[in-house]
Amino acid sequence: MAKLPTPHELMASRKDFPAGSWLDVKPEFAPGSFCYPAKVETMERLHMPHPHEWDPAAEDWNLPDNWEKILCDAFEERLEKHRSLKLFMDICVRCGACADKCHFFLGTNDPKNMPVLRAELLRSLYRRDYTMLGKLLGVSVGARGWDKSVVKELFYYAYQCTECRRCSLFCPYGIDTAEITAIVRELLHEVGLGTHWIMDPVKNCSFTGNHLGIQPHSFVEIVEMLADDCETITGIRPKTPFNEKGHEILFITPSGDVFADPGIYTFMGYLLLFHELDLDYTFSTYASEGGNFGSFVSFNMAKKLNAKMYAEAERLGAKWILGGECGHMWRVVNQYMATYNGPAPSCMMDVPTSPITGTRFENAASTKMVHIAEFTADLIRNNKITLDPSRNDHIITTFHDSCNPARAMGLLEEPRYVLKAVCNNFVEMPENTIREQTFCCGSGSGLNTEEIMELRMRAGMPRGNALRYVQQKYDVNHMACVCAIDRATLTPLANYWAPGVTVSGLHELVGNALVMKGEQKRTMDLRQEDLPNVDPDEPEDDAEQGEE
Amino acid sequence: MKIHDIFRPQKEAVISKWIEAVYATYPLETTGFLRTRKDPFTNPVGDMTHEAAGRLFDAVSGEDTDPVTVRQAIDRFVRLRAVQKMTPSQAIGVFFLLKPIMREQLLPLCTGDRARAAYLNAESRLDSIVLLAFDMYTEARETLAESRITEIRSQCAQVVRWAQTVDGSPVSGKS
CATH class of the missing domain: 1.10.1060 (Fumarate Reductase Iron-sulfur Protein; Chain B, domain 2)
Incomplete structure (x- = not known):
């Protein structure tokens, strides 16, 4: 008769020295x-x-x-x-x-x-x-x-x-x-x-331009819905220029910002910012995906999917490309694009230059692509936008350095500069878990699929653990980041390791704090949740609302 | 003499043995690293195990049996084991590895009927902690399952919202 195993046997404690080598x-x-x-x-x-x-x-x-x-x-x-x-x-x-x-x-x-x-x-x-x-x-x-x-x-x-x-x-x-x-x-x-999770988006990008394979007309309609939401919140409907030739800037961001929660709120932040600046820009339905899952497949597939960026800039006659909050897109842009598809089209300007501040982004002279965190940090430094950070006062935020912008392009200070300008409460996670030493979300490089959720939770544990530390020690209740995969995957990670912490993109918080010319009194944030400490019936104070 | 007066001097010896028993559930090549790294962010598994060990001992000895503080102290440890590659019994049963250590280290010190009875109560408290941990383990697994569903919905939330407007009906509320 078989014997019931002891608890010790159930734990399957290994022998002090395993019989075989680790390779076996x-x-x-x-x-x-x-x-x-x-x-x-x-x-x-x-x-x-x-x-x-x-x-x-x-x-x-x-x-x-x-x-x-x-x-x-x-x-x-x-x-x-x-x-x-x-x-x-x-x-x-x-x-x-x-x-x-x-x-x-x-x-x-x-x-x-x-x-x-x-x-x-x-x-x-x-x-x-x-x-x-x-x-x-x-x-x-x-x-x-x-x-x-x-x-x-x-x-x-x-x-x-x-x-x-x-x-x-x-x-x-x-x-x-x-x-x-x-x-x-x-x-x-x-x-x-x-793997399916990588190859399906690659196929969709190859045939329709974005990860979900949304057709151009639908893509435009979805963006217009987000513009409608912006109008509900601010009273201003931002413009949504698509495939228009002759603009100075082509804007490319991961399609997750258009389709997925909570990325859409970051996208609404972009729309409001560009509208407020009256920026001379266009979106493209062909280059409607900043992400490049081809880079998780092979050199050639990455090259193929990347090609549309310069091709579309050339077709539309853009002088430079402004890139949204994405992770691996920036690694591809900074480290591989010149080899894949360089040099940039001759119609593009030698050094991308902000039309608002005149700042020349010398660091982007080769790629012709400027990260939106750099762009916005420059606006803030030159006092070109009015911000009311008190609208984010219910947030105590920390910042997750997304691996690729941090380690592959050294984007460390700009997002923090923006974050501190739009939020009054900012706390860093421990030193050996941020900046160049940042811990990954555990779901990058095409691993952000739900069938491996438990693998993702253990791989993301070091990040979740550091987040939990600042949650308990400093009451942090929010984590900002500049990557679409992070926005999607840190949400369940935070829910597992530090329940109560919400995750958002940087420009969602910019959109919340942005004081726009002629806007209605803000009573809700971009998620259409009531702003605390705001009485909707109380008349707004003109002096605080900037130019009317 | 109260039972925790017998237990307290043995605390370091008992918890270090339990920590070793926990580390022995991981591959040999990993154990050295778990033992030697002290920084809580460089060695989070070690840190979680140490945090759980100290409180586990205090609760078992009867010094601090508040379920709220016990839950807090073993929360990270249980969450970790709920997503590591192990069976549910391996994940939670690890607390039972304390029992043979207690019997070896503490039981011989409990002489006399009253001390024996107090010792048995301590073992019962360990059983209660395992049941508490079982609840926490199940909650963690449910969170995991809910996350899968939520994520599938979130991935294309805006597309679904758009699809609902295709027949011409206006967008109502948020997705």
Whole structure:
């Protein structure tokens, strides 16, 4: 008769020293720990290699017959193409400086989520084919060959890295583990392995311009609905220029700002700000997506989806591009766009210059793209807009540095400058969780899908933990950020780790505080929630409302 | 002599053993890091475990049995284990790992009928904490499930709102 296990046995306490090496411990594909696979028809429409039906939880992933040759050849091709990859494979001395810097490791406590070991999954394969010692001594020097379980392992861990690059910050050699993850994902695509959450938006972007695949006329109507909401709140209906030629500025933002809560309130902030400035700008329904999920697939797919930015700027005759609050869009723009699709069209001005303040954004001379936080910070510094931060007095806010703007473009001060101008109560999270050392939301790089919600909650734990700390110590009840994925994913993260903290974009708070010429008395914020301490029946004080 | 006068001098020894038992539920390669890093943001799992351990001991010994403070102290720890890759019994049963440690460290010190009875009460308090943690675990899992539903709705909230106006009816209220 079977015996009931003791509590100790149920805990499955491991032995003091495990029998096998860490490389021999294989991941278990339990529901909640992997993303759903891409649909065959999606992969076919995008002409991806080897589209096929497969299930991550199944034993057999139906790989093509010559899968090993495909992967070896693809790896070799990339080693030839990217000198950085070859360098990253060779120079790691396994010092471990990166090991405990990854939010996935801190949340899962899975050793293979240490960036050094995640990269070692690929490096061990490299060692067998490209190093003398590996060829001669094999396993004893950490070299191994390809087999199907290795492919599964690569998939499992390449999609437990958000390419946030926090580990790179601590690497004495500057190894960019995100690049290694990106290459592993590229390799897996060579044998038809991709995820639905990434490939579906890629398909939609390819055919209709934005992640949800909303047709141009519908896109315009949705934006007009948001303009109607602005009118309800302020009494002013902001203009919504679309696809108009001859404007100085083309504005591009992630489509999540148009479709998703709470991003839409950030978008309303943009509309109100641009209207107040009487900015000479246009939206585009073709370049209606700032995000680039292609950058989570392959070099070529990222290049393809990025191309519409310059193409549309050229078609519409824009002098420069103003970019909205997005994360990975800015990494693509700052680090890859020149290689993908540069140089910028000749119709664009040498140095983007603010038509309101005359400030020349020298930092954007190469890309011709200015981040909206820089643009607004410049407006505030030059006293070009009137703000009433007391409208945000019910908020005690902190600021989450989104990984890509912080680490890939150094955008650290501008959002804080804006935030302090529109909110009277601002508190920083602990030093080792912000700025360059910011912790990822745990859902970037195409992992913001609901089937892995529990994985996201453990990966986002270091961020949630720091947020909870300032919530309890300083009564923080709000977190601002400048990334569309963050706005969507920090909301459940905050709800889980620090219930009671709301999440918004920076320009939602700007829109709340912005005093517009001729506006009605504000009694509600952009979410149409009543502003505290405002009596709707009390006549407004003209002196406080600026020019009437 | 009150039971917590017997328990208190043993606090450090007992909680350090329990913390070791918790760390032993993670892979060997991870344990060293959990043990050595002290910063609460560099090693949040270690910090959560330490926070839970101290209060767990105080509650079991009968020094502070206020359910509100007990809940607060084990909240992060339970939330963490509710989303880490483990079964529900592994997530919550970890509190039971205190029992063999208590029997080894504390029971021999409880001589006499009154002390024995007080010791059994302490074990019962541990059982109550596990039940409390079970409720908290379930709440955390429900939050997780609700988050999935809310997120699916939020992702395209504005599109749904727009679709409802396609037949010409005006937009009513917020989405």
